[in-house]
Amino acid sequence: MNRVIVIGAGPSGLSAAITIAENGNEVLILDEYMLAGGRLLGQLYEEENGKWWNGIKESKSLHDKAVALGIEIRLGTPVSNIEKLDGSWVIYTDEETHYTQHLLLATGAAEVPLPIPGWTLPGVMSVGAAQVMTNVHRVKPGNRGVIIGVNVLSSAIAMELKLADIDVACITLPKMNQVTKESGNPMDVMNSLLHVSHMAPSAFVKFGSKLMKNEFMKKMGITFFPKKGVKMWDIPIMLRKAVINIYGENAVEGVTIATINASGEVIEGTEENISADFVCIAGGLYPLAELAAVAGCPFYYIEELGGYVPLHNKRMETVLDGLYVAGNITGVEGAKVAISQGVTAGLAIANNLSGGKQEVEINEAIKRIEHTRDNAFIQFHPAVKEGKEKLQRYWEEYGQEVKVGVTS
Amino acid sequence: MTSRIINHPVLDKVDDTDFVSFTFNNDEIRGLRNESLAAALLANNIRTLRVHEESGTPRGIYCNIGHCFECRVTVNGQQGVRACLTPIQEGMTVSSGEKFLTSVKDWRSNNE
Amino acid sequence: MIICRCEEVTYGELKNTAETYNCSARELKLRTRAGMGYCGGRTCRSMVDSIAHASTERDVTQVTLKYQPPIRPVSFGSLGEITK
Ligand SMILES: Cc1cc2nc3c(=O)[nH]c(=O)nc-3n(C[C@H](O)[C@H](O)[C@H](O)COP(=O)(O)OP(=O)(O)OC[C@H]3O[C@@H](n4cnc5c(N)ncnc54)[C@H](O)[C@@H]3O)c2cc1C
Ligand code: FES
Ligand code: FES
Numbered sequence: 001m002n003r004v005i006v007i008g009a010g011p012s013g014l015s016a017a018i019t020i021a022e023n024g025n026e027v028l029i030l031d032e033y034m035l036a037g038g039r040l041l042g043q044l045y046e047e048e049n050g051k052w053w054n055g056i057k058e059s060k061s062l063h064d065k066a067v068a069l070g071i072e073i074r075l076g077t078p079v080s081n082i083e084k085l086d087g088s089w090v091i092y093t094d095e096e097t098h099y100t101q102h103l104l105l106a107t108g109a110a111e112v113p114l115p116i117p118g119w120t121l122p123g124v125m126s127v128g129a130a131q132v133m134t135n136v137h138r139v140k141p142g143n144r145g146v147i148i149g150v151n152v153l154s155s156a157i158a159m160e161l162k163l164a165d166i167d168v169a170c171i172t173l174p175k176m177n178q179v180t181k182e183s184g185n186p187m188d189v190m191n192s193l194l195h196v197s198h199m200a201p202s203a204f205v206k207f208g209s210k211l212m213k214n215e216f217m218k219k220m221g222i223t224f225f226p227k228k229g230v231k232m233w234d235i236p237i238m239l240r241k242a243v244i245n246i247y248g249e250n251a252v253e254g255v256t257i258a259t260i261n262a263s264g265e266v267i268e269g270t271e272e273n274i275s276a277d278f279v280c281i282a283g284g285l286y287p288l289a290e291l292a293a294v295a296g297c298p299f300y301y302i303e304e305l306g307g308y309v310p311l312h313n314k315r316m317e318t319v320l321d322g323l324y325v326a327g328n329i330t331g332v333e334g335a336k337v338a339i340s341q342g343v344t345a346g347l348a349i350a351n352n353l354s355g356g357k358q359e360v361e362i363n364e365a366i367k368r369i370e371h372t373r374d375n376a377f378i379q380f381h382p383a384v385k386e387g388k389e390k391l392q393r394y395w396e397e398y399g400q401e402v403k404v405g406v407t408s
Numbered sequence: 409m410t411s412r413i414i415n416h417p418v419l420d421k422v423d424d425t426d427f428v429s430f431t432f433n434n435d436e437i438r439g440l441r442n443e444s445l446a447a448a449l450l451a452n453n454i455r456t457l458r459v460h461e462e463s464g465t466p467r468g469i470y471c472n473i474g475h476c477f478e479c480r481v482t483v484n485g486q487q488g489v490r491a492c493l494t495p496i497q498e499g500m501t502v503s504s505g506e507k508f509l510t511s512v513k514d515w516r517s518n519n520e
Numbered sequence: 521m522i523i524c525r526c527e528e529v530t531y532g533e534l535k536n537t538a539e540t541y542n543c544s545a546r547e548l549k550l551r552t553r554a555g556m557g558y559c560g561g562r563t564c565r566s567m568v569d570s571i572a573h574a575s576t577e578r579d580v581t582q583v584t585l586k587y588q589p590p591i592r593p594v595s596f597g598s599l600g601e602i603t604k
């Protein structure tokens with residue numbers, strides 16, 4: 001039995017499964033969520049060509065295609081552990097244990113929190129939680145929210161909340177400390193925003209890039225940054241304010257913000273309260289690679305990719321025989337890159353099953369990942385390409401006995 | 409008050425006619441068929457899903473995608489079920505976790 | 521201010537421990553229980569890491585906070601027997 005198993009029904013897992021099935025193999029997908037699509041489900045933005053990227057529709061079309069190919073998708077199925085026993089991968093779920101020769105981990109990313117006093121109160125949620133509530137479940141996370149953390153994901157989601165007629169009082173910084181670090185420093189935030197200035201929806205960023213050509217101007221820009229913020233989609237982006245507390249009796253009632261200086265220090269006596277019934281925390285994303293870790297993959301910390309990533313080559317093969325990775329587990333990027341990584345992993349698996357019939361296609365698929373990356377609409381880290389190159393160097397250094405035909 | 413987003417400028421309209429009923433801490437709640445327990449409760453303005461087992465502080469959803477386990481409730485007698493991953497079903501009995509009588513921390517410091 | 525939501529370990533507690541013992545993320549976790557809660561550290565691990573790495577160097581070739589199976593709590597029933 002050569003049934004391939006894929007963990008994760010996000011864009012990368014679904015695309016991989018489709019590719020594997022199209023090449024004549026059986027596939028089983030396991031996912032703990034209640035719908036197929038992973039984090040693609042919540043995505044909604046207008047692309048440069050004016051078309052909407054509707055995550056629900058994109059997920060449905062991937063899902064329908066997979067089902068039409070006879071792929072079995074088991075939702076509501078958390079995988080709690082994997083291990084290699086007698087040459088097979090063993091996959092443990094609550095109900096059943098599965099075995100396979102070829103296992104793909106496509107478990108995506110998780111959110112990084114920013115700790116703020118009061119952040120355990122009901123009504124405080126990660127920004128992704130608000131995205132899913134709004135776009136997938138279509139329930140308002142609240143009527144008036146404050147978003148803490150200014151970055152690509154939070155500005156994209158702020159716009160999505162606005163579309164659903166949810167009031168966003170402001171997007172602002174967390175109070176700086178050892179954990180929030182750069183996220184709490186106006187200069188660092190400004191710098192990171194400048195890197196994404198090609199991102200179409202960001203009127204604010206355009207405003208920034210015109211003004212902030214050099215360090216001096218940036219410093220000036222931050223120093224004179226309007227305390228009330230600059231508006232984007234009518235939402236004030238406040239880089240000179242930080243949330244110092246979230247208050248409420250049994251649920252969020254509001255946040256206390258204060259003015260901060262250009263290096264992020266709170267200016268005493270400037271505290272004021274903003275009422276809100278929900279708060280979103282946006283600290284960024286990191287690859288969710290726990291299964292690769294318990295399997296024993298070597299890991300490297302690559303900041304540009306969002307944190308620790310399991311070592312893998314361009315064909316998405318890890319150093320462990322029969323274990324592959326694709327999507328955000330290999331570094332945080334948008335869904336289109338995840339899809340092209342899924343296709344590549346799928347081809348690599350099909351190729352290993354067929355004894356080398358997909359070589360040409362694999363090389364094309366690898367090029368397509370790079371092309372997709374170069375044209376990506378959303379970029380979580382400006383230097384993701386450098387991050388990928390670092391990983392490639394680690395792969396080479398690792399001195400792995402190169403498998404059939406691997407070229408870099 | 410939070411509410412549903414039935415009409416949306418880009419996404420399809422939501423069908424808000426097919427309801428199912430379940431109970432949460434003995435209160436009868438109505439939600440839309442196939443929606444998550446967390447969404448159904450929020451649509452009914454319920455944010456607190458449990459209290460922290462030791463300190464008793466109220467907790468609600470945090471990640472909404474199964475990562476944080478903050479939303480865990482007891483469903484039909486089974487503990488530790490994540491409300492954000494669980495579709496509601498007619499007649500489901502759901503309850504919050506309770507604060508432990510003896511603090512686990514105290515127990516640990518005496519027994520470890 | 522809480523860092524580890526599951527175990528309710530605070531920023532102050534973690535910072536003090538990190539400074540007192542000048543310790544690695546792993547040791548910080550063992551000393552405070554931050555990261556040993558129900559979620560398996562998924563929520564707090566990056567924060568615990570940052571606090572530790574303010575006092576020690578990060579080893580880029582190793583995950584600082586080890587992952588231990590099961591990575592999702594397994595219900596007693598499905599283990600086939602009641603353990604511990
Ligand atoms: C909260 C959030 C919001 C995001 N928003 C955007 C956005 O607006 N725009 C954008 O371009 N990108 C966004 N991203 C990035 C997103 O990760 C990628 O766009 C893309 O969805 C990655 O695809 P993937 O297939 O790698 O993983 P995912 O889409 O994350 O899918 C992974 C799947 O694996 C499942 N899974 C994980 N672990 C297990 C397990 N142990 N057992 C069973 N199933 C498991 C999950 O349930 C999930 O369905 C977001 C990411 C997150 C985490
Ligand atoms: S809200 Fe995080 S697991 Fe449900
Ligand atoms: S938040 Fe620390 S273990 Fe869950």
